[in-house]
Amino acid sequence: MVDYLVHSEEDRKRILGYLGMGGVERLFDFIPKKLRNIPLKLPPGLNERQLHHYLENTACLNRSLKDFSCFLGGGAYYHYIPAVVEHITSMSQFATAYTPYQAEISQGTLQYIFEFQSLMCRLTGMDIANASMYDGASSLAEAVLLAARVTGKNRVIVSGTLDPKYRETVSTYSYGPGIEVIETGYKNGLTDIGGLKKALDKNTGAVAIQTPNFFGCYEDVFRIRKALDSSPDCLYIICTNPLSLALLKPPSEYGADITVGDAQALGNPLAYGGPHVGYFAAREKYLRQMPGRIAGKTVDREGKDAYVLTFQTREQHIRRTKATSNICSNHSLNALASAVYLTLMGEEGLKDLAAACIHGAHYFAQRLKETSHFRKKFGSAGFNELVVSTDLDIGMVLDELYKENILGGLRLDKYYPELADSILVSFTEMNSIEDIDRYIEILKRL
């Protein structure tokens, strides 16, 4: 019904006439006949009103976070999205543009990429950043490939406190070049540094650490850096939620070679897990090994500031089999959302927000002491997440919370069988004190 086509039947006839074709089938003449009779069973098209109605009904099969008090996190966070972010990212000049290959007609895209790079560099303290990756997990995987490439070593160590889905993605990517991925254990919610030291050998090309880690705990990033002293070639990869960097030391200050992560928390909707957006920042010496697009500032012929995609000889369309990555489409519009978000928040706004997350977690941890069956699993202080364990049946606990419209947290048994008694509880500015109080009151009742 609404097929978004333009031509009338008359138009088609006119073009066919101009081309000297008797009918539209002539356009497919060179496809072998036996391929052309295809059994498509698609329903008749819907008009806009019907489509809207149908999809609204489909949407109603979901129960959105509007109906809940949400304490789910684990790599995807329910933050408020300012109207300004939606307003800017829905502008058709941004949304309906292609990759900015033609710089002079794409200065808007190129400049916001440049600004996104600048913002990520300022937060992480790294020298350079790229235009975006698909998400944090694929960004980490690309960091591991980079490390293996520059060191010529086919072995990497990932901490067991790193988001399990990130570790899985690293394994998937590593299958191609045959990189061996070693996982180290953890002690009291933190990377087991002794174990890490033992696992390090002269063939290790990288160590990847998440901080605050999957359990919300701050890793001892300085001690881990020191542990790498005996392996001078080994790259130190830090994976971090950029929101935490409003308050925490930038990874450059504890010797990170590459910093990656997911910027979904900065202005991008959850949307059931995508599109989110990965960032990738590194020391300058890895510039020529970076994956993905990079925008640079230059001048036009009259000396006026201008932006352009640069160092493209790394990329697939030029270097082909020798490219640093195959990435072509990235998550540009999501990077724009994060750039607008950070600009709107500014230093103070972002600090305020990060503090709200920390305080939520601490307030919850304080009040947890009033319960008899629940305790904070790991001793160290948390950022926006913490692990809670119980001697009650964890499924029953989550069900009881759910009955009161509380999404109590993420079960950990699937990835950590030893944590079958635990959940990961996450905090953002969306969790009010009243929400937390309600949560605790239910726990006290159990």
Next chain:
Amino acid sequence: MADTIFSGSGKGRNRYRAGDSSIQYKDIRHLVPKQLLRTETAGLPHLSESEVVRHFTSMARKNYGVDDGIYPLGSCTMKYNPKINERIAGHPSFLRIHPYQRESDVQGTLKVMFELGEMLKQITGLDAVSLQPSAGAHGEFAGLLMARKYYDLKGESRKLVIIPDSAHGTNFSSASMAGFEVIEVRSKRDGTIDLDLLQEIVGKHAADIALVMITNPNTLGIFERDILAISDLMHKNGSLQYYDGANLNAIIGAARPGDMGFDIVHLNLHKTFSAPHGGGGPGAGPVLVRDYLKGFLPLPVIGKEGERYYLDEDAENTIGRMKSFYGNFSVCLKAYCYLLSVGDRLKDISIDANLNANYLKKKLGRLFDIPYGKNTMHEFVMSARKYREQGGTALNIAKRLIDYGIHPPTVYFPAIVEEAMMVEPTETESIESLDKLVDTFKCIVKEIKTDSRLLEDAPSEAHVKRVDELRALKEPVLKES
């Protein structure tokens, strides 16, 4: 107005706060280990809300999107992006869904993914699908890893991938990332795959060949007529056939990769299926396979039991996870809306896309050489070589088009055509719009003959003059310091 977000210096102007003032904040220094606390400010911008909006609005004005006019970028399928799809994708009940919510609470989302998958299976003629990959190249990488693992489990060490010289750069780098070596095959004079040469290669490397990657129609817009013979040759050799879906718009509703013998297919939902490109993404690159490869798909796949939809995360041979969650859901949703709108009139898309490209080819063929001009479908590649000496290079012509308010075609690709300009108008352009493009090219060709400085100086009407790419390399400025 701020030149960049960092140029305004008004500390204290930024008033946006998202936190809740009712929380009694303790001093955070007690809550974070001291040695981990930031000691210096990051240097984020200090702009008021109105300044932020003006800054980014001024940047939007320096851009050009499909809504501004024709965007004939070859192999990119820059078609109109329906607005209703944006509205639906913005529905709070689709956006405010956490990926770890209970399956019973996300049935609408899972239904969209399941049904989109079913439609894509029909359209391609393949048996199983995963929506996980984030983009075309990500889908390619997934497809190639599946092939790798398939042979590894069979105990066959097939290390070679055959790719025609006209293929997209991503094919080569995806193959390389998946651990394959590439044999590039020269195209025949008519621009298609040389079956004899292919036979020769297969004869020589037989048990080493894992797969052939084919874009059909290819980047010259030409349908590979020998596709069934190629498929036969590959399958008899125990090799797989991979379909790069970048050019599906030419045959959608008219022919299916599955019927052509392809075993693995990736699609670009941000091309054929109308999701906007977003200035370079996000896209979505679903990957489809034949039954015997189903167990290798990246996880999760969406299952349906009775009326219940669920995430299937248990496949024995899966290549694993390509990213954290389940695919770029919002992009998938837009593609789903598109297919529901078009319905059984799918073939009209390829008909009009091919009509428009052929119309342009005939008209522009009077101005430019079209070295591989026969049997093209939704796009074609013309060459500016005859104007090169006079300053009419593909680059200069592209820049001059900008002065006329038109986005240039893809230039210098594929490399097998000198001074290449790859033109793909798509089905959503009117005859008037196509004629305007032709008239503009005519003007430019006239300018080449009379005053080629206009081209060398182009663009002169854009927001910036010709950008100095060399300087960007020699004196790199990659951030605002």
